[in-house]
Amino acid sequence: MLAILEDIARRLSGRDISWRVGGSAAAAYHGADLLPDDLDIFAGEADAGRIAELLGGRPPERFRSPQLVSIRTVARIGGITVDAICGLSASRPGLPDPAPLGEPPEILPHQPFRSSASGLPMMGVSALSRLYRALGREDRIAQILAAAPISEALGRPPCLGVDVGGVLCRLHLKEGRLPATPEGGAAALVAMPDVHVVMHTVLKPFFGDRIHIISKAEPAVRPLIAAWLWQSGLAEAIGLVPERVHFTETLAEKAVIARQLGLTHMIDDRFEVLARMPFLQLAVLFADPGLPPPTAPGIAVNIRHAGSWPEAAGLVAMDDGGAGDAT
Secondary structure, rough: OOHHHHHHEEEEEEEEEEEEHHHHHHHOOOOOOOOEEEEEEEEHHHHHHHHHHHOOOOEEEEOOOOOEEEEEEEEEEEEEEEEEEEEEEEEOOOOOOOOOOOOOOEEOHHHHHHHOOEEEEEEOHHHHHHHHHHHOOOHHHHHHHHHHHHHHHHHHOOOOOEEEEEOOOOOOOOOOOOOOOOHHHHHHHHEEHHHHHHHHHHHHHHHHEEEEEEEOOOOOOOOHHHHHHHHHOOHHHHHHHHHHHHEOOOHHHHHHHHHHOOOOEEEEEEHHHOOOOOOOOEEEEEEOOOOOOOOOOOOOOOOOEEEEHHHHHHHOOOOOOOOOOOO
């Protein structure tokens, strides 16, 4: 999904077009608990024709609702509908003016967009609030204002959360039964390729003592996981202490713990887990080597896919880079 946003940035940046990513994708960037299934970008009326050409969209058409008027072009990029809304304004005097280009964009500077020449210009909170107020969506404004945005994560010390099953290791049970002791259970857990060396040589220097293990596990399995972390040498490799091992009853609880810990990064093999964490600077969706990338509906602006531990480390530990002008 990030590739679609990067593609749009490459097509529009450097062409003297002032534009913003708005709508639900921008709301998710600012921390709202949303999973958009399309993209809205905003620009000036004079740029509608060029945007339609650059995005391969339909010819621009005038659109009018009871609240707003605009010129729109719709494109399909990577299977996602991209709605370019140009020259948006109130439909009549006295209605709230959305003014989507009325303030500088908030440039998304962290690593997923470093390949874009100018970064990704996100509509700021105040501009986004004006837009939703013009649409009568006070509920969406409340969501955004109550959330912890990615921009906050960018200013915090890096803090990593890592899932266990399917990420750090796999579970191999004989005859489908759990071993009788934690020690026996630890032997049934098999480390993912390269996990020890990557965690020790790349992620430990980057995150220091801010690496947490967060796993949804049944009570009977938790002692097995804890035993494996220490018996396998992984705990020693990353300086792990028991206080930084967290177990949950449900997948949804992972997001709660991630907020409480102030995570900036998370590695998990479940899209539905990472989709609940729009406040992260970067979320890595991990899949076993040799398997195709997981697919899921919707767009999460901070999720990247990695098929191996070296690939995951390359995404997570990449230096944050600033972005240039987004016009």
